[in-house]
Amino acid sequence: MTVLVTGGAGYIGSHMVLALRDAGRDVVVVDDLSTGLRSAVPANVPLVVGCVGDEALMARVIKDHGVQAIAHFAGSIVVPESVADPIDYYLNNTVRSRALIAAAVAGGVKRFLFSSTAAVYGEASSEPLSEDAPLDPVSPYGASKLMTERMLADASVAYGLSYGVLRYFNVAGADPHGRAGQSGARATHLIKVAAQAALGQRGHLECFGEDYPTRDGTCVRDYIHVSDLARAHVLALDHLADGAESFVANCGYGRGASVKEVIAAVKRASGVDFPVRKAPRRDGDPASLVADPSRIRATLGWRAEHDDLDAIVASALAWEASLAGVRRAAA
Ligand SMILES: NC(=O)c1ccc[n+]([C@@H]2O[C@H](COP(=O)([O-])OP(=O)(O)OC[C@H]3O[C@@H](n4cnc5c(N)ncnc54)[C@H](O)[C@@H]3O)[C@@H](O)[C@H]2O)c1
Ligand SMILES: O=c1ccn([C@@H]2O[C@H](COP(=O)(O)OP(=O)(O)O[C@H]3O[C@H](CO)[C@H](O)[C@H](O)[C@H]3O)[C@@H](O)[C@H]2O)c(=O)[nH]1
Incomplete structure (x- = not known):
């Protein structure tokens, strides 16, 4: 097929x-x-x-x-x-x-x-x-x-x-074997942008909105x-x-992480305390999105193998570092 x-x-x-x-x-x-x-x-x-x-x-x-x-x-x-x-x-x-x-x-x-x-x-x-x-x-x-x-x-x-x-x-x-990752040049996704900040490719990260009705005021997502x-x-x-x-x-996994929690995970995994700036809310962002994954488990027999924010962040950092290596080699 x-x-x-x-x-x-x-x-x-x-x-x-x-x-x-x-x-x-x-x-x-x-x-x-x-x-x-x-x-x-x-x-x-x-x-x-x-x-x-x-x-x-x-x-x-x-x-x-x-x-x-x-x-x-x-x-x-x-x-x-x-x-x-x-x-x-x-x-x-x-x-x-x-x-x-x-x-x-x-x-x-x-x-x-x-x-x-x-x-x-x-x-x-x-x-x-x-x-x-x-x-x-x-x-x-x-x-x-x-x-x-x-x-x-x-x-x-x-x-x-x-x-x-x-x-x-x-x-x-990113792929645990290092074969693929998020490579697009115009990155906007939180974990990718935070990884770039940790690697010194951006001067800082902006945190869009700290006044949402969530546990720490920042948006919650299910990564x-x-x-x-x-x-x-x-x-x-x-x-x-x-x-x-x-x-x-x-x-999804059925568990949410706030923007601040994701930033903390990237700082923990990278060991870099990059600057984070408060910024206004971004248009179109709901406060919280967390999945109930019961149906996909029951219908497809799907089970998560990488349900761990620290491991997700570590794989994103590894991919970002490898991209930086490729760019350096090409320069
Ligand atoms: N990244 C996320 O968190 C997320 C979440 C929910 C849904 N999605 C959906 O998953 C899909 C893939 O997203 P992604 O994160 O890999 O984005 P991406 O931008 O990396 O991939 C999209 C791909 O589609 C190609 N493309 C765009 N328009 C096209 C067209 N008209 N004809 C042919 N190719 C075209 C692009 O060149 C690119 O390779 C999208 O449909 C997106 O809406 C992504
Ligand atoms: O530099 C950044 C980037 C993002 N965020 C915040 O981090 C959260 C996650 O933002 P992302 O841009 O990483 O992802 P989105 O939730 O906007 O959207 C992603 O997930 C959605 C589903 O939840 C869509 O499907 C969409 O395609 C996909 O990009 C949002 O609250 C956003 O405001 C920041 O604070 N700073």
């Missing part, structure tokens, strides 16, 4: 490619390299550089590579950016996903995994968040993903497409290791291949 991984040159997609290759599967990647890197795709995996919104290209890739399943990671991912430029987010995340779904249906692809997000819930009404919690995104990013979820549900009824919607909470860390997440996708593809029903599942 060949799996098409869209966004396979990006952070999470590149870990998915490794997980699929480790499981002996054939893979083809489509990525427009807007944030992804060619070097993130292993040399023995075909990479088609192009946009998932190009329906004719997608039809060709599906046919030429005998694609039987799609894992759709390609998209735009920065919450505040989506507030500043919502139309672009609806184009890249919703309109282009529609083209990909259309090509999948026309090409006879029966299984489809979609990278959704905890941002579809908006402000949590109660925690931990189960999949049945109200869906009320507070950012265009979350809304753009929710629309794609809806398209998949409708396509499933109309055309018999089986799908798995995986709602990721905050993804962090999941990227390799645990990638493994959940491989299980999800097997699950759908066995003829199981389409499903929606949260991907």
Whole structure:
């Protein structure tokens, strides 16, 4: 079975490619390299550089590579950016996903995994968040993903497409074997930015908002290791291949860490007391997002292997240090 991984040159997609290759599967990647890197795709995996919104290209890739399943990671991912430029987010995340779904249906692809997000819930009404919690995104990013979820549900009824919607909470860390990590140049994610501050690549870290209704006033998130997440996708593809029903599942550990707790973990792991500056709240940030992971455990038999913030942070630091080494060697 060949799996098409869209966004396979990006952070999470590149870990998915490794997980699929480790499981002996054939893979083809489509990525427009807007944030992804060619070097993130292993040399023995075909990479088609192009946009998932190009329906004719997608039809060709599906046919030429005998694609039987799609894992759709390609998209735009920065919450505040989506507030500043919502139309672009609806184009890249919703309109282009529609083209990909259309090509999948026309090409006879029966299984489809979609990278959704905890941002579809908006402000949590109660925690931990189960999949049945109200869906009320507070950012265009979350809304753009929710629309794609809806398209998949409708396509499933109309055309018999089986799908798995995986709602990721905050993804962090790097491949434990050092083969992949978060490499994008324009980093905005907390653990990545903190790792860069610890390594002296940034003068300081900004803490966005200290007046949230949380235990220490900073936002709380459920950080999941990227390799645990990638493994959940491989299980999800097997699950759908066995003829199981389409499903929606949260991907998190069920425990939250505040921004201040994450900063403390990065300082502990690195031994560097980098400067942290108080900054105003960032647009589109809910106060707290913590998953109830019962469904993914029950449905896929998924179990976390890296549920430890210190270990997640250590792997992110190791990856960041290796990137710095590569840059130094190239200079
Ligand atoms: N990182 C997180 O914490 C997180 C949380 C929830 C959901 N997600 C979702 O997971 C997916 C992957 O996120 P990531 O963190 O790996 O981001 P990323 O930016 O590293 O990866 C996205 C990849 O998609 C590619 N891409 C973007 N638009 C494309 C298009 N139209 N056609 C082809 N390729 C395109 C980019 O070049 C990049 O390689 C996204 O859909 C994101 O919304 C991420
Ligand atoms: O330099 C920084 C960066 C982040 N933060 C704070 O740290 C928390 C986490 O922020 P991230 O940018 O790391 O992640 P987000 O929660 O904004 O979003 C991530 O997780 C979401 C799901 O929870 C989405 O899916 C999204 O794609 C993904 O980027 C937020 O409160 C943010 O304000 C800071 O204080 N300083």
